[in-house]
Amino acid sequence: MLPEFDFLTPNSLAEALAWLAQRAGDAAPVAGGTNIVPDLRSGRHAPKALVDLSRLAELKGIRREDGYVVAGGGVTIAELLGSPLVRSSARPLFEAARLFANPLIRNRATLAGNLADASPAADSAPPLLALDAEVELVSQAGTRRVSLVEFFTGVRRTVRRTDEILAAVRWPVPEPEAAFGYTKLGLRRADAISVVSAAVCLVPAPDGACSRARIALGSVAPVPMRARAAEAFLTGRPLSAETIAEAARMAAGEASPISDLRATSGYRKRVAEVIVRRLLAEAARTPQPQES
Numbered sequence: 122m123l124p125e126f127d128f129l130t131p132n133s134l135a136e137a138l139a140w141l142a143q144r145a146g147d148a149a150p151v152a153g154g155t156n157i158v159p160d161l162r163s164g165r166h167a168p169k170a171l172v173d174l175s176r177l178a179e180l181k182g183i184r185r186e187d188g189y190v191v192a193g194g195g196v197t198i199a200e201l202l203g204s205p206l207v208r209s210s211a212r213p214l215f216e217a218a219r220l221f222a223n224p225l226i227r228n229r230a231t232l233a234g235n236l237a238d239a240s241p242a243a244d245s246a247p248p249l250l251a252l253d254a255e256v257e258l259v260s261q262a263g264t265r266r267v268s269l270v271e272f273f274t275g276v277r278r279t280v281r282r283t284d285e286i287l288a289a290v291r292w293p294v295p296e297p298e299a300a301f302g303y304t305k306l307g308l309r310r311a312d313a314i315s316v317v318s319a320a321v322c323l324v325p326a327p328d329g330a331c332s333r334a335r336i337a338l339g340s341v342a343p344v345p346m347r348a349r350a351a352e353a354f355l356t357g358r359p360l361s362a363e364t365i366a367e368a369a370r371m372a373a374g375e376a377s378p379i380s381d382l383r384a385t386s387g388y389r390k391r392v393a394e395v396i397v398r399r400l401l402a403e404a405a406r407t408p409q410p411q412e413s
């Protein structure tokens with residue numbers, strides 16, 4: 122059974138922010154409701170009011186702006202999947218959207234809801250970490266931008282204050298030579314929570330060495346994480362099979378997974394190494410755009 126709560130339906134972002142400020146900590150935003158409604162039913166979450174963000178035009182749309190792609194927090198996973206801009210400038214996010222839940226959930230679930238919920242298994246997080254994304258947090262006091270790496274602070278905990286709305290997610294338009302990869306391992310091929318997921322980005326230098334590397338992992342630590350030591354190891358080195366294998370070993374070593382009903386900690390570490398090695402090898406083989 123659902124507990125009793127007020128359901129507030131603002132017509133603008135300003136009105137939603139006023140409600141959150143006024144109800145000081147006892148109101149929570151709701152967007153698609155695919156996380157928060159099960160949480161209300163289970164008693165894990167008991168806000169006295171829900172502020173409905175699903176109709177707010179300010180949280181919609183995906184656009185290019187000053188070298189960035191900006192996606193409104195209210196953009197659904199289905200909308201990510203249908204966006205030519207996401208397909209061309211955020212390939213791992215597109216792939217994550219393709220493997221996300223099922224069509225019914227993808228039509229309701231939002232990008233902001235996925236990130237604000239801060240599950241270690243949130244599927245949009247590793248791709249966005251590999252893209253160097255930041256989130257835009259808006260309150261009546263103003264707007265602040267926080268890198269996604271700093272946004273997550275623990276299992277289902279973030280730096281978001283209770284009076285803030287995650288209004289948008291931004292990432293720099295990648296260089297044409299950047300190569301990406303994404304994969305998600307679940308207990309079945311569709312509608313499954315990630316056992317391990319990973320996204321990588323490799324930017325090669327003209328001499329073929331690695332000039333920038335990003336390795337992001339989901340479901341292997343309390344928060345979606347970047348494997349910083351492995352990234353630093355790759356930077357400046359040739360992208361040989363040996364270097365890639367060592368980076369993958371290091372990435373798995375940086376993970377601190379738990380054992381749960383889906384997999385043991387040891388299995389997650391082993392799979393993380395294999396997935397990262399394959400993704401890096403594939404990204405290193407991606408043909409580079411020719412100079413005209």
Ligand SMILES: Cc1cc2nc3c(=O)[nH]c(=O)nc-3n(C[C@H](O)[C@H](O)[C@H](O)COP(=O)(O)OP(=O)(O)OC[C@H]3O[C@@H](n4cnc5c(N)ncnc54)[C@H](O)[C@@H]3O)c2cc1C
Nearest residue numbers: 150152153154155156157222230231233234235237244287
């Ligand atoms: C059957 C099923 C399958 C699923 N499969 C997957 C999957 O494959 N991969 C995956 O990652 N997740 C999955 N999920 C989890 C869920 O669908 C996603 O996390 C989804 O993106 C949450 O978005 P939402 O809009 O429904 O969030 P809501 O449930 O509305 O909100 C979630 C949390 O975020 C907060 N919030 C929402 N919007 C904002 C905002 N704009 N600003 C600040 N806070 C906000 C809410 O207060 C709440 O705490 C699944 C869920 C179900 C029920």
